Amino acid sequence: MSDVIARRAARVLVVDETQRVLMFRGCDPAHPEVRFWLTAGGGAQASETLPETAARELAEETGLRVEPAALGEPVFEDVSEFSFNGRRYRQEQTFFLLRVPSWEVDHSGAGEVEHASVDMHRWWTTAELRTAPEPIYPRDLPDLLDRLGVG
Known part of the structure; x- marks a missing residue:
């Protein structure tokens, strides 16, 4: 495997009025054969701020368009190391x-990579996340949601 690729990413915890968080089931x-759940978001382009990245990725993956300023201040930061399509990343x-009150997800703006690696979405309660049969990322998401007053 080649060198580790460093990248910045922005992710969005989309929470509806019933206190559920939107997650996507993906794979490498x-x-x-290995499935996992993750939030909306992805890698930053060179010229973008992180709020701009988050707003762009949200629109592409869900159809939900918001101004970057509507996302407010970041609520969490971490570093994730993973393999994807034969390459190692440190993100x-x-x-x-x-x-949001509610949202009907529209995947039509998703790119080729998302269409190849994401097969479904689902709204989860914090309790459901704690007992999910497949890995959830970030791993401490239920605790983070508790700290944010979700659930």
């Missing part, structure tokens, strides 16, 4: 919280 295309990621 190199290992499609510094910043999370934003967005509360």
Whole structure:
């Protein structure tokens, strides 16, 4: 495997009025048998701020369009190391919280990579996340949601 690729990412915790968080079930295309759940978001382009990245990724992956300023201040930051499609990544990621009354997800703006690696979405309660049969990322998401007053 090649060198580790460093990248910045922005992710969005989309929470509806019933206190559920929107998650996507994905896989590494190199290992499609291994499934996991993650939030909306992705890698930053060179010219973007993290709120701009979060707003762009949210629109692409969900159809929900918001101004970057509507995301407010970050609520969490972490570093994730993972393999994807035969390459190693070290991703510094910043999370934003967005509360919505409800939302019908529209995947039509998602790119080729998302269409190849994401097969479904679901709204989860914090209790459901704690007992999920597949890994959840970030791993401490239920505790983070508790700290944010979700659930």
